[in-house]
Amino acid sequence: MIGASKPVRIAHTLEADIRSGMLNRGDPLASESALVKRFSVSRNTIRKSLEILSSKGLITTKSGIGSFVTFDGKTIDDRSGWSVALASGDIRLETRVLALARGPIGISDAPTLDSSEFLVVDRLRFRAEDGEGVSLERSRVPWQDTFVGVLDEGLEAGSLTELLRSKGLIVAGGDEWAGVLPALSDADARLMQRRAGEPMLRLRRLTRGADGSVIEFVESILDPVMFGLHMEF
Amino acid sequence: MIGASKPVRIAHTLEADIRSGMLNRGDPLASESALVKRFSVSRNTIRKSLEILSSKGLITTKSGIGSFVTFDGKTIDDRSGWSVALASGDIRLETRVLALARGPIGISDAPTLDSSEFLVVDRLRFRAEDGEGVSLERSRVPWQDTFVGVLDEGLEAGSLTELLRSKGLIVAGGDEWAGVLPALSDADARLMQRRAGEPMLRLRRLTRGADGSVIEFVESILDPVMFGLHMEF
DNA sequence: TGTTCAAACCTGTTCATACCTGTACTTTTA
């Protein structure tokens, strides 16, 4: 990415916006003149960026109307350094919240954290077709009393990230580990409607705020056939 | 430095700017004409200085845009992508070069690359204790005739990275994928002295130069018990 | 109620300009 032309660099950040799910399929992009302001470049440069995205099939642009996202969101999670990408795009996934509670961390081998109570969010993603789980995500956020409402009302817009942001928890950095979980446990296999003993992809992430305090610890167990990790640098 | 030519002295000054951290990785250098004014020399001289820096891998220069720092003063290894972390530290590892040759890519499912001939480097890392392989790394670099000597003399200092840098192949960006290899193949199992069918951690990396050309494609197959991927962000 | 029409905003296209590097060459200088 070093030394790339402005259009390439801008196309790159717009692509990240799209792949991260910030912009969903069908959403309109900002107008060219708005992008001119956002990136402080000329409209010609913006147009070249859009042409790059268009040639990649990420957007289409309609005369007199604007540009629209035509990418159906293969990337599941891009909040941090790497992105979790679906290996095949033609699959409809649904999400179910398994747990939304206040409690202990309940994850073995988790890093030791200062807090002893957490906002516990467990989520399962599964194939709409046959109900087989493809990802199991356990998120733990050190408890704050401002979370009380969430337990009743549920996650705002379903997004934990949005919730944390609204509470002023801004991610400044963190660590991520990826590895192979040699064998799916019985309990998790039941939750995911899979066979126990299967090898799975395990992803762990610890995010911290600017002051170094822990914002969130997440463990994701992913179907290795469906998911891979991808990073562009 | 006394007695050195102007281009050398100027290159030296600029190198100090880069290594001191005054200029960071990715930053643009001043334009050639600006450097002409700064050092009160001709543009020819400046260009020679930049050529020196470029040959050292400190910068890359793009037509119509400028020169950019490609040197990261902080880390020895490329700061690109995930770092492969040993899970347990008490184990002595040895390395054996399985192949050092010129040939086709020979990796299934590899991304399509322009070149059809590659510098092939296969390396095995194994436990000194019992000889069990813990990582199998297949590196492929699009063939250049300047590689000829390497086939006889072996890798300089054992480092492929060093070789590439000495040939002016500077990494400016790339992609990395990680996933689970569900079952170790028979052939690889033999090479690694492991059981076939074991799940392994698979890491693939494609690095590119500033002009977008492919520098190296690497596939690593890692013992998931020994290795994890770690990233700090 | 239905039509017309102007305004606002969007993209499509082109072009002049400025500044950047790439290259080749001659002239000056130490």
Added chain:
DNA sequence: TAAAAGTACAGGTATGAACAGGTTTGAACA
């Protein structure tokens, strides 16, 4: 006589501006 300076031109890149045409909206009007 080699190093450095100077000159000239070609080609790549980004800017800013202008103008054309598509789309939507809403006010004015029949």
